[in-house]
Amino acid sequence: MIVDDLVRTPAAVADAERWTAHNYHPLPVVISSAEGAWVTDIDGKRYLDCLAGYSALNFGHRHPTLVAAAHAQLDRLTLTSRAFVHDQFATFCRGLAELCGKDLVLPMNTGAEAIETAIKVSRKWGYKVKGVPDGAATIVVAAGNFHGRTTTIVSFSTDPDARNDYGPYTPGFRIVPYGDLEALAEAIDDTTVAVLLEPIQGEQGVIVPPPDYLPGVRALCTSQNVLFVADEIQSGLGRTGTTFACDHEGVVPDMYVLGKALGGGIVPVSAVAANADVLGVLRPGEHGSTFGGNPLACAVAAEVVALLKTGEYQQRSAELGKRLHADLSALIGHGVVAVRGRGLWAGVDIDPALMTGREACELLAERGVLAKDTHGSTIRLAPPLVVEPDELDWAVERLAAIL
Structure with missing residues (x-):
């Protein structure tokens, strides 16, 4: 079953390339469902979403309170x-x-x-x-x-x-x-x-x-x-x-x-x-x-x-952000040149001698983490504010592994 499913993503990516203007260069991931900080592609592979729609998904995918409000309003x-x-x-x-x-x-x-x-x-x-x-x-x-x-x-x-x-x-x-x-x-x-x-x-x-x-x-x-x-x-x-x-x-x-x-x-x-x-x-x-x-x-x-x-999400971002930045800063000198940001938002400069930001994001996606590159060898991390501490640790471990 897994072998059969593997052919779905390349075909879907090619179809999208054929019928849409090429104003984006997305990673070859075709997402079909999501919940919280995680998304699942059409082949059943799960990814930790560390982009969160460029911060559009601060509250995660399909937050139950927000989905309920949308459903109720759709009926009215x-x-x-x-x-x-x-x-x-x-x-x-x-x-x-x-x-x-x-x-x-x-x-x-x-x-x-x-x-x-x-x-x-x-x-x-x-x-x-x-x-x-x-x-x-x-x-x-x-x-x-x-x-x-x-x-x-x-x-x-x-x-x-x-x-x-x-x-x-x-x-x-x-x-x-x-x-x-x-x-x-x-x-x-x-x-x-x-x-x-x-x-x-x-x-x-x-x-x-x-x-x-x-x-x-x-x-x-x-x-x-x-x-x-x-x-x-x-x-x-x-x-x-x-x-x-x-x-x-x-x-x-x-x-x-x-x-x-x-x-x-x-x-x-x-x-x-x-x-x-x-x-x-x-x-x-x-x-x-x-x-x-x-x-x-x-x-x-x-x-x-x-x-x-309620202040809950600001507090989560502040506390988890300290953890994220501490973990990322530990990679400086080990494939990372610099780390910047605040809260659950980080810019990570990869050593350009190792790889470009695009290559880093492709390798991360292979390991189940979604991120986005910008300006050469920099990647951006912005997980939903509902992410769990161990999930953040896991994402940084995947980054360390590709470096």
Whole structure:
């Protein structure tokens, strides 16, 4: 039986390659079911999921509370459009606003949509509140950023794969080195409406800035009357051991941009949260989304917020993260060059003399661990927050074995 099943994965991979655009280069794993931190492929092989949908699955696959909320809502109402109000809308928006400590929430669907929303709100705030001349608004961003893949967002990417061949590019952005407060200060002038940053750069390899960086960004934005917009799409909602990555430095941005885990791994949900003096610049008809804040999304996301309000998942991430980073750091000098991250999120630089990050992930998959490479010889580990301690140990043992 096992021998017969082994032919299924190559055929399924080939079929996917034949019928889809090649905008991804996935590992040759074809997943058919999942629960908690584990997935099972079409040949019956189980894998520990140490990517968790780029943090979209912070609460694991098919979390029973979230699945129950989705099932219940599917039987009642799935879509109204924002032309009407539905009975799940205020519950979700109030809960998320309270979790963020903000007045208002604007729900969207994808992370890129939420970033686009933040850009539009920042520009309008600049024109209507700060008094920047129309069409002159600038936003400062960091090199190495990853905020999405729309035309506007890739216009200020420094990743050639994300940016090249998609011009002409959207103007109005200034790029400075990540972690460099002096460069940031020099880039801000009277036209600057916002500083848009990831508190930890995920796609770049889980880059944690110097401890004085985010507080310095907050101070600069306050003194220069500029909005601090924190892209917490990957880093937020428990991933780093706190509700938001900004919490580690006690920093509160003017605008949170959220997504991924907000949908519980079930539906795409994103949102921008800010106070009324910022989000209040929008008027009816000026921005929207047919599916943004739909009943199914709100029902699931409201339960995500409820899970986070207990603090259990943040605590698990913090405690298990210490274990993960200690185990990974022990591999430095034994095939690993460096380890970075916070909570259950790690960037691991493999010695390039040994293998590329892609090769490392392929070898890990053969041994039952799913991870994702980025930028040469770096791999990213971001297991669901429901992972067990012994499962983490097992994953690091598999990494040690391939090294």
